[in-house]
Amino acid sequence: MNRPAKKVFAASRLPTNTGVSGWVAMLPPRQAKPRLAGRSTADVVIIGGGFAGLSAARRIGDIDRSLRVTVLEAGVIGDAAAGRNSGFIIDLPHDVSSEDYGGDTIAKNREAIEISRTAIALASAVAEEQRWGRTIFDPCGRYSVAISDEGDRHLVKYAEGLAALGERHQLLDARGIADITGVETYTSGLFMPGTVMVQPAAYIHGLADSLRDPVTVYENSPAVRIEGGGGEWTVTTPHGAISTGRIILANNGHAESFGFFESRLLHVFTWASMTRAFDPGRLCGQRNWAATPALPMGTTVRRIAGERGDRILVRSRYSYHAGIEAGNGTLRRAGAKHDQKYSARFPTLADVPMEYRWGGAMALTWNAVPAFGEIERGIFAACGCNGVGATKATANGIAAADLMLGRKSRLTEIFARFEAPRPLPMQPFRTIGAKANLAFKEWRAGAE
Ligand SMILES: Cc1cc2nc3c(=O)[nH]c(=O)nc-3n(C[C@H](O)[C@H](O)[C@H](O)COP(=O)(O)OP(=O)(O)OC[C@H]3O[C@@H](n4cnc5c(N)ncnc54)[C@H](O)[C@@H]3O)c2cc1C
Structure with missing residues (x-):
């Protein structure tokens, strides 16, 4: 039998963060989680420890406690956008004041609200479990x-x-x-x-800390290479490598750094x-x-x-x-x-x-849809936060986990109807535009 051709997706760049986030600076010093070292295996590897990645990990743990999940975060949890935003987990779409209050607009807005409230429900469950006070x-x-x-x-x-x-x-x-x-x-x-208003750095640290064995989070462990095919993949970091059947790509715009969604992410x-x-x-x-x-x-x-x-x-x-x-x-x-x-x-x-x-x-x-779905056999994308990512990226992570586990839910039903992200204009017109x-x-x- 012919083995499928091996595919290689190498990261052309890794995330950097500009400036010092006040949210992180306000918190007491925190011990980073270990970095991935050596060779290992996992049932699922999640690339990216922001809202999407950690929510996906949380959702998988809620559905199937037996799955060994590894989350790889390039830097330190909380240092990227998920820990340095303004902390609004918003339930309502930005543009309900449309000219058209007809059935279609109302139905679309209700679905957007349903997506947001599913995200808020996950965040609220974590808050309750962790007994967070109102400062978080x-x-x-x-x-x-x-x-x-x-x-x-x-x-x-x-x-x-x-x-x-x-x-x-x-x-x-x-x-x-x-x-x-x-x-x-x-x-x-x-x-x-x-x-819901959160202290975003405390929220994202707390979400990472809420994940329990067999979910493991590694920090300072950027995925630099994904290779394999036919549902068998190896993810390489600077000090380790991990083999898996399923990957959730939750690194938002940096999906494009691996060549995914090329010219589709702004x-x-x-x-x-x-x-x-x-x-x-x-x-x-x-x-x-x-x-x-x-x-x-x-x-x-x-x-x-x-x-x-x-x-x-x-x-x-x-x-x-x-x-x-x-x-x-x-x-x-x-x-x-x-x-x-x-x-x-x-x-x-x-x-x-x-x-x-x-x-x-x-x-x-361009068309305000997530960069979502099974993009290679065994690789599921939960990217394209479209701005309000505290809500939308959380929902992307939940929906990607459901899709990966073959679980039918309202989110997978709604997400299945989203178009694919549209191609952006060619450069230099994209930048000028x-x-x-x-x-x-x-x-x-x-x-x-
Ligand atoms: C100043 C500011 C204010 C904002 N305010 C709000 C707000 O109030 N409400 C709101 O909803 N949204 C807000 N946002 C947007 C929101 O923060 C993002 O939409 C959200 O963080 C996206 O979540 P995510 O999980 O998709 O991506 P991210 O939060 O960017 O997480 C992706 C993670 O992947 C990691 N990563 C990237 N490449 C790799 C790799 N190769 N290997 C391993 N890990 C990798 C990154 O380090 C990062 O931690 C704000 C953003 C900013 C910057």
Whole structure:
């Protein structure tokens, strides 16, 4: 019998992280898990220890406790995007305020909500099991905030969309949102109770720590080569190799570094800054709140209460990096923009500077679908977070685990109907188009 031809997928690059994440810096020092050394075997190898990879591992453990699962994380858990995001695990789609409230749009939005709530259910189960307090996992909801007439109109329209979906929400006028935020900057707000706010680095560390034998997590163990075929694969790291029948590729944009989804993933970074701790008495309002902008591409703001004082997080700016690597120049430019946004919103905190600044990579697809499915016999992709990856990448991981185990679920049913990611324009048009598009949308967001 002819053996299938051996295939080799070698990583052309490995992830790097720009800047220092305040979320990691706020936590006590942590002992990294060991790196993979020597030769071994596993029933499943998961490449990537972010939301997608760790959620897939968790789901497999929930379904079949006997499977030996190995998770390989290139760097340290929590240092990449999953541990350096703004911590919103959002349940509602960004664009329910569509012109068309017809049956198809409503059905699509309901499915998007179902996907998100499946992800939130996994996160909530871990939080309950690990007995996390509200500093790690807080089901407090979020605000969407406006700063302009256009933003106000957008919130009203979005609220109409939520009403059509039967989703709970509350519109707030300028006074109502000022009572929450302690600042007079916002012209209106919309409260949505279903979002969970996490300390993202603590959440992702805790998710990794919740995995029990026979699930093993290795850090500082980048997969550099996948070779084999016909459902028999060897994954090589700098110090080890592991043979397996099944792989879940959960390394988001770096799937393309192995040649998968070539020219189908748009490598967009976003950026955040966090202030020093300040005396909570300096700012009225609630000590913990989280707000996304009314208009897409605007500025996200969070106030985080801590034992040593409170901090403000500002997340703003998007930039495109075809090589999935961003330098300190982009970090500095994003930081300057954060300072402007911060001083416009918190004039009374002018003497409280930013302490940490960082950025992180996301992988978007042209048609906003995940890069998902069995891409080679025995290799399952859970990539293409499309921005809101705390939710979507978690769902990608759950769905990939279900698909790999042949388990029919609502997620596999919905995911089976997604199109494949569409090819992006050729270079240099892709870079020119992506940069122009991001610049235009940021300009449209204006002060928001
Ligand atoms: C500043 C910022 C704020 C954000 N805010 C939010 C938010 O509030 N809510 C939200 O939903 N989303 C937010 N995001 C986006 C979110 O963080 C991502 O969508 C999410 O992390 C994607 O999850 P993932 O598991 O697919 O990928 P990642 O989190 O990127 O995880 C992939 C992992 O794979 C590893 N890896 C890569 N290559 C290899 C390899 N060869 N071998 C082994 N491991 C490898 C990486 O090191 C990484 O740990 C934000 C992002 C940033 C940067």
